[in-house]
Amino acid sequence: MRLGTKTLRDADALRGAGLIAPAARDAIAAVGARYAIAIPPALAGLIEHADDPLGRQFVPDPAELITAPHESADPIADEALSPLKGIVHRYPDRALLKPLLICPVYCRFCFRREQVGDGVLTAAELDAAYDWLRARPAIREVILTGGDPLLLAPRRLGAILQALEAIPHVETLRVHSRVPVADPARLNAAMAEVLATEKPLWLVVHANHVREFSAEARAALRRVQARGVPCLGQSVLLRGVNDSAQALEDLFRAMLAARVKPYYLHHLDAAPGTARFAVPMAEGRRLMAALRGRVTGLALPTYVLDRPGGLGKVPIATPEHV
Numbered sequence: 001m002r003l004g005t006k007t008l009r010d011a012d013a014l015r016g017a018g019l020i021a022p023a024a025r026d027a028i029a030a031v032g033a034r035y036a037i038a039i040p041p042a043l044a045g046l047i048e049h050a051d052d053p054l055g056r057q058f059v060p061d062p063a064e065l066i067t068a069p070h071e072s073a074d075p076i077a078d079e080a081l082s083p084l085k086g087i088v089h090r091y092p093d094r095a096l097l098k099p100l101l102i103c104p105v106y107c108r109f110c111f112r113r114e115q116v117g118d119g120v121l122t123a124a125e126l127d128a129a130y131d132w133l134r135a136r137p138a139i140r141e142v143i144l145t146g147g148d149p150l151l152l153a154p155r156r157l158g159a160i161l162q163a164l165e166a167i168p169h170v171e172t173l174r175v176h177s178r179v180p181v182a183d184p185a186r187l188n189a190a191m192a193e194v195l196a197t198e199k200p201l202w203l204v205v206h207a208n209h210v211r212e213f214s215a216e217a218r219a220a221l222r223r224v225q226a227r228g229v230p231c232l233g234q235s236v237l238l239r240g241v242n243d244s245a246q247a248l249e250d251l252f253r254a255m256l257a258a259r260v261k262p263y264y265l266h267h268l269d270a271a272p273g274t275a276r277f278a279v280p281m282a283e284g285r286r287l288m289a290a291l292r293g294r295v296t297g298l299a300l301p302t303y304v305l306d307r308p309g310g311l312g313k314v315p316i317a318t319p320e321h322v
């Protein structure tokens with residue numbers, strides 16, 4: 001248990017926290033020059049060693065500097081689907097809005113760990129995004145993602161949610177976030193109040209391992225749930241993190257116990273340098289088939305692939321069942 005108070009952001013900080021060996025310092029610094037590093041204290045305290053299910057997700061590894069031939073910096077073609085800065089539009093009835101590209105924790109399997117310069121939408125860019133949404137009555141749902149929208153100050157996030165609520169055809173709001181487990185103290189009463197919007201808002205919590213559901217994380221979720229905000233869970237299937245039926249069962253049961261309905265289990269996106277996390281699709285399908293019947297249906301997410309080239313998500317079918 002490391003009881004630091006600062007987010008670990010470079011090789012020296014990781015070495016100071018005992019998360020990397022002194023001899024690995026230069027190799028990890030080279031990774032840090034390419035991909036952002038951030039491990040908030042709440043997560044650092046849960047890591048026992050760099051190769052446990054939490055360490056693997058958050059501690060950089062020199063293997064990230066090797067890009068496999070099939071890997072791409074924009075694996076799901078978000079850029080091609082972006083009509084203007086901060087918006088991604090792939091499906092007729094919903095659009096993503098990314099108010100900032102900063103994240104509380106740079107997961108090593110995420111394509112968004114590519115370092116971003118100025119990661120915040122300006123007021124003018126936000127206004128342009130609202131205008132774009134207002135002009136498209138087919139869009140019924142706006143999904144705030146990033147980066148991580150819960151890194152905004154509650155007042156700023158509140159202003160964004162209010163502006164979206166004022167668009168008549170926007171019926172539903174969604175916030176995708178790693179903050180509830182990565183930095184639960186941020187989900188304080190003021191933030192919870194902001195999420196209690198007039199129109200329905202769904203909070204989608206990103207978590208990949210049972211140990212991410214600390215007492216602090218569960219208390220943070222209770223604060224928003226007490227204000228009537230329903231919660232869903234999304235996870236990524238990852239080698240050495242949750243690639244067994246037992247690990248997935250434990251994760252999904254922890255979600256349910258925290259009143260979070262497992263929604264999606266994502267197949268890994270082919271982001272650069274993430275090969276060490278890859279689990280073949282046939283194996284993922286077998287794992288999901290093993291859970292069916294063994295755990296309550298409430299605990300089962302849909303296993304999905306976000307197809308390369310911007311083609312969208314598809315469930316990975318289980319022919320065994322047909």
Ligand SMILES: *Cc1c(COP(=O)(O)O)cnc(C)c1O
Nearest residue numbers: 088089090091094095096143313
């Ligand atoms: C994943 C995603 C959504 C949300 O899809 P749901 O299946 O409704 O959760 C919306 N837009 C884009 C571009 C996405 O990648």
